[in-house]
Amino acid sequence: MAKAPVIKINNLSKKFMLGDVEVQALQSVSLEIYSGEFIVFFGVSGCGKSTLMSMIAGLQPPSTGSILIRGEDLAKLNSNELAQHRRTKIGMVFQAFNLIQTMNVIENISLPLAFARISKGRRIKRAENLLEVVGMSKYKNRAPNQLSGGQQQRIAIARSLVANPWIILADEPTGNLDSKSADDVMRLLVSLNRKSKRTVILITHNPDYLQFADRVFYMQDGKVIKVEANAHAVTFNEKGKSATSSASKEDDFVIDDDTKDEVPDKPNTEETKAASDIPEENGNTENTTGESENKEEEVEAKN
Amino acid sequence: MRIIDVLRIAVGNLMRNKLRTFLTVSGVVVGISTIVFLVTLGFGLQNLVIRKTTNLEALKVITLNSKNKEESKNLNSTLVQKLQDIPNVDVVTPSYYFSASIDGYEGLAPAIYAIESGHFEVYDLKTKNGKQFTNETAKEIIVNKKLVDDLKEDQNQIIGKSFKFKITGISQDDSTKTMDVELKVVDVLNDESPGKIGYSPFKVFADTNSNYYNIKVKVKNQELLPEVKKIIESMGFSTSVIKNQLGAINLAFAIINGLLGAFGMVALFVAAIGIFNTMTISLLERTHEIGIMKAIGGRDKDCSRIFTAEAATIGLMGGAFGMTCGWGIGRLLEVIINFLASKAGPADQVPGHLFYTPPIFTIGVVVFAFLVSTFAGIWPARRASKLNPLEALRYE
């Protein structure tokens, strides 16, 4: 591929000290992930998948090696810049959902935009659009603990998308779900990748999900032992599943938000609206979030 | 994160834990109202003492004294004229001082002050029946209570009676020279002075060859006093003003207020520990929440600001309520005390305002509560900002 990778990891290692014992969570991992890919990390428990993912999110630094996101070395970012990195470039989805229990659904989804200093009105509007996308509009004023696991995970996915990130990191998002809810969540993630060309990185223990991946990284003992490309990654509908859930209708995944007018037209008209979510494709980071972000940094400079 | 959103989250959190917030705010209310109650009582008593001990007219008066014979020669009618010309001077009035004896009262030696009629307020003199001298040259005397007693007279009966005085010290050249004069008592002074004193019209002694005892200068208002005083002192005279005693009263009360405030501060300190405690517990409860916030793009600063805002809000609420409570309790007490005093004794024994709340103090106390609370929230807020999000996310 001639394209530059979205994520480039060079010789990455991570050690933990547990008392006197040294735990080598990652050992000399090097890999490249390209825009729009659906990647699965697969491996037994404790092989270092979550560690790798949290490092891509900038939540912990490498022991050695480097992580470059669109050419930018995470090691060079200070804590504010790392927060901005997580807010604007990364959307995280966890096994434990990790919604804030003291906030209702709409507040949870819009919280990343609050960190980006976006006004309440615009936040709510954007969050409502995403609620529709994940088929949860009815529940917007519910508290997270009044929702089922699958519903909570859909909210978490909506939250991960709210700031238009380049990359979705999903760490065992179906781990706590029954198979029906798991299907809903997977359908969302796959559709998210196929329809709006977002880079999705999925950690899973379920071999059934490998078929969705463009590439699978097999991991063992902190190392990537095998990379398997899948030329015919399936989408959900091709699998011939019973398409009963509202989220299964692919067209539902179009994010109809107020940013669409600000995005230049793209040849792919079918995806125009959703394409506003892909700043990497047109190199235009001056989307809604980007603008406000600049304002924020100005304010920060004064402090 | 915008301040408004920080506040939204902070207030939301406080509202969620209503009981805890209420108790923590109550702590601040107790601390602040204690301070307000005690300090406004201090201010109130200070004002009461000043009100009851000094009259306001007396605060406008500068007295020119003579330290020795040489100086006393300079206190004369020319000087009176000169003083009159100083800007902002209202009244200039000289006085004589003599000692005297009274015919028929062996060993009784009252002091006689000769003062100009119409300027009693300058001397802070109050007579029982409100009488002054009939005119500038009337051979009259106003005596104080002690002198009435020593004359073996009754305060009401003595009025209208005449006594034969032998005045000594009427000449600066001849100390043996005396003057006999019969003076009629026109009123009795309302004073508690232990000395035997009488006041007579200045002009009665105009023919004597005596030096002025002192000259009193009354300025147009109290604020102008220091300025005029400086001018007089630059003319080479020593002066005294009642303000000097006021300074001592103020100093004493500054100390008392400080002590009262310090007592209140102890209460506020306990409240600050309460805030610290609440915020720390809140931090431990919300470790997971903070971890999530950081994972989805919250900055360290955003997390710490939420905590700081919560502590500050507690302080602001506590300060405002505490101010109101302290003021209210004082008001209530004042009404009760005045009511009881008016039942029990004469009208002039009713103390009036016992509490005084200067406006600056009102604002100052609320700001102070705000600052103390914010300070108590600094450490929990810092811990929130330093929290490792991965550790926090593991708390499941």
Ligand SMILES: Nc1ncnc2c1ncn2[C@@H]1O[C@H](COP(=O)(O)OP(=O)(O)OP(=O)(O)O)[C@@H](O)[C@H]1O
């Ligand atoms: N903070 C830490 N301190 C010490 N050791 C750690 C820490 N985080 C991870 N490890 C260790 O690093 C190794 C990799 O952990 P990691 O969580 O990445 O595994 P994983 O592949 O995500 O496993 P699972 O599938 O069970 O989630 C494990 O041996 C783990 O014990």
Ligand SMILES: [Mg+2]
């Ligand atoms: Mg894991």
